[in-house]
Amino acid sequence: MHHDEEQMINGTTGKTKFSKTKWKYGSYTLLANNDTLTIDGLKIKILHTPGHTPGSSCYIIGRDYLATGDNLVVKDGKYEHFIEMFNMNTAQQVESLKILPDPSSFKYILTGHHGVVRN
Numbered sequence: 292m293h294h295d296e297e298q299m300i301n302g303t304t305g306k307t308k309f310s311k312t313k314w315k316y317g318s319y320t321l322l323a324n325n326d327t328l329t330i331d332g333l334k335i336k337i338l339h340t341p342g343h344t345p346g347s348s349c350y351i352i353g354r355d356y357l358a359t360g361d362n363l364v365v366k367d368g369k370y371e372h373f374i375e376m377f378n379m380n381t382a383q384q385v386e387s388l389k390i391l392p393d394p395s396s397f398k399y400i401l402t403g404h405h406g407v408v409r410n
Contacts, residue, residue: 322348338391342384343373349391357391361403368394 322328324339336351343362350358363384364371370388375381394400400408 340384340387340390342380342382342387343378345379347384347387351392351397355398356401357394357397357399358401359403363388363402364405365394365400365402365408370394 322337324337326337328335328337333353338349338351340347340349340362347360347362349360349362352358359365361373363373370391372378372381372384372388378384394408395410398410400410402408
């Protein structure tokens with residue numbers, strides 16, 4: 292990982308020189324790949340899927356949900372990388388998406404730009 296990517300993940304710099312996105316809300320803990328959080332008995336597994344951004348991740352929520360944000364597209368029952376012009380590293384994203392369980396293993400996939408995919 293490059294120094295500027297690490298700074299972006301740690302919230303000390305924005306995605307581009309024009310972006311002012313910086314973390315300003317106090318202390319935080321970075322979650323590692325395959326960490327599992329339990330909130331009120333609900334298990335949430337973190338899967339790092341860098342490529343769209345260095346810190347992109349997906350979250351398996353319980354057994355039925357995959358939350359992807361704008362990290363990927365689900366098309367014809369398969370994961371595809373996000374729009375290339377908006378990715379920071381499309382080749383890395385393509386490799387990252389291979390770690391995700393098959394889309395058919397979830398009842399719902401919650402995407403950032405393409406809505407809810409129901410299986």
